[in-house]
Amino acid sequence: MAAMRHAGLLCALLLCACTGTESSGKGSGGTLVISTGGDPDNVIPALVQSIQGAQVIDMVYDRLADIGDSLNTLGDKGFTPRLADRWTWAKDSLSIAFHINPNAKWHDGVPVRSTDVRFTVASTKDSTLGSPTAPVIASVDSVSTPDSATAVFWFHARNPQQFYDAVYQLPIMPEHIWKSIPPSSWRASDAARHPIGSGPYRFVRWIPRTALELAADTANYRGRPRLNRLIWVFSPEFNTAVTKFLGGEADFFEQLRPENLPEVAKHPELRTEQYHSLAYQFALMNLRDPANNARPHPIFGNRELRRALTMAVDRPALVRSVFDTLALPALGPTVRSYPTTDPNLPQIPFDTTRSRQILDSLGWRVGSDGIRSRNGRPLRFTLSIPGTSKARLQIGVLMQEQLRRVGAKVDIEQLDFPVLMEKDRKRAFDMVLGQWNTQPSPGAVRGSWGTAGSRATSGNNYGSYENPVFDARIDSALAAYDLATRKTLFTRAYETIIQDAPAIWLAEPLTTVGYHSRLQLGTLRPDAWWAHIPEWWIPADKRIPRDNAPALSQRAAADSSAAPAGQKTR
């Protein structure tokens, strides 16, 4: 029996080696082991929230079109065909007809149909599912299917980002797998554990809290991906995850910290690469009184005071101290990766003299203890920080010291993340160190900093910043079809909010990935470093034993071919 199994494994290795050399000049084969923090929350495209889940989904499922490295969200410029091999805009732009690639098949062999597209959109919008994607595709009215190869997206109104809305948010799901399951039961279904997609990799197995494995879909309609196996290994402790990478048990680590870089440099076989992420960090000031949201905040309700506090913080020095070269000072409620962001946005300067002058002029007098007060109220407030973020705690301590120099006393409060979110939601905080992880579209700024997001009980504008000028400029920018106009309008909107200082814009982290030098990477995209994994490869002469292990599915096939008829090998 054991001999039979070894014969099977040998066959699989040979099969792997044969297929590995014929498909391209660079060859296919190899295993990519990614060391990461935790399991995906789920691997259902319409429900996923975690970064690990998004990575798996992007490998297993396909979208109709891919956004491309430029991250353009206007019209369809830069988008490349995926499940749709072409598309046609209606003359009035109220609909787009996508033609499904006739070779596209689900991993179970069933052809991809236009009805799959219609099903994906309808179920994502179904309120019983509770998909976080639903509000983002609100501009899509419905999908019709004139034939099995054509899916027509209908929009409520034309808008510059309608193509992006239709394709970026929606990996297409197989109707024949999910149709019989009520949306409210999707999470608990067997289909959720064994996803079947049409993407470059097939799902193999998920061992909770240990690893998740995918294997190359060798018969994929877009050609087989180069790497044979992708394996995510999970370690809840950061130091353990990074040690797996440093010790050679993993090939890729997605977020190195500054203190890891000297250690990586000691390993000649390891490399690092940086890319701009889509995240920005800020110290959010609550403009409403936490005790009574109908009143302005006794300290932060005043625009000049907020500006004075912003002037007291040396943001470039602070970012350098905490992140070294792994972050840039944030520009505002935006990131440099957006083509609509002007990297030279004017900022409130670091000027402690001017800051003190403003505070004096506002009547905040320095007391014997060095803390300012006005009408008996000290210039003292609480800065809430998520306890899990070491970097944000360091930022908080540095800010505390810098603000002390102008006479403001900051009490730091470290909180459990759910507790912090609850305080945000109830607007029951003074100042909080926050971060938004955004998407390629700058449109989310309307919800997180606009008046609508402040007034709606369900809004994400927790600081309650409201300025109709800012709102109007953001609306105009989002309605612009031309990139140059859009950039100009966004710049004006950002200038408005920067000068109003509802937050101190702190850092825009650069992500540093670490990888084994035998891996040949492609571009690391700001929204998804993993977007080009199907093109990554490992030269045959640099492969290590784990690179030559076939995927479990191939091995099973080889095992059964080596077994005599009627005999089960395992």
Place this chain on the structure above:
Amino acid sequence: MLRYLARRLAQAAVIVAIVAAITFTLIHLAPGDPFSAVLDNPNVTEKVRQTLRAQYGLDRPLPEQFVKYVGSLARGNLGWSFSHERSVSEVLATALPNTLLLMGVALFGSFALGILVALVQVARRGSITDKALSGVSLFFFSMPDFWLALLALLAFTYWLPIFPVGGAFDPVMHEYMGWGARVVDRLKHLALPALTLTLLAAASVARYQRAALLDVLPADYIRTARLKGLTERQILRRHALRNALLPIITLIGLSFPALLTGAFFVEKIFAWPGMGLAVVEAIGTRDYPLVVGGVIIASIMVTLGSLLADLLYAWADPRLREQ
């Protein structure tokens, strides 16, 4: 004996029910909920969070949620884990064997090592060996578990890479190994977390056992044994040790919950997919059903541990057996 057992089991059931009810109430009263932490993505609106809360019945009044939970518990259903997206029974069923394996090895190792060290110390009491072992015991006794775990991780997986970094097995190559290699792979992954827990617990066992042995050595029956001409080793093994085991049996009962919950840091640092880590992470993510389910299992184990300690007491002390 059977009546005694039945009475103790009934008491255990009441304790477990009370602990579960208190845990259910406290975790629901803690600020935040499973969906308030979703996420730092500005696209996730409060409306979506509300839909998710309604989907899981978290928008209902607490007493109603409690009654529903008790109802499902009565049917043997521990609920659905929000953070793992699978049933609580399934999460615990995969975590519990790992915890029991780690705990079992650590418990056995720590008591065997602790008793052995104590025997050596008492046999050579007052010598340099005794003092050195006391110092080593104190060193491990006072050492924080996470610190020792991190040190062991760095020392034996990175500076001197003789053990794998973490996990219960090698997920990349395990399936390609033969039967023997798989066992070795499992043992290699078990070694460091088990060693860490063993060293930490053995230190306190050694200190307790040494003190207990020193207490019984002046007893009349030990003097009699000496007069009979037995060697010091025979006296220690045959006469002193059994009589000095009673406090250690108490320690076994106490070690059950301590290892179950105290293994959290060790499980986290060695990525060991056990119960301590699952439950503590569930508290952070407000995964109510998993927290309550984990506490139920833990309290069952604690009460069983206590019962086991009582039975061992009866085995070791004939006076208790008669009572």
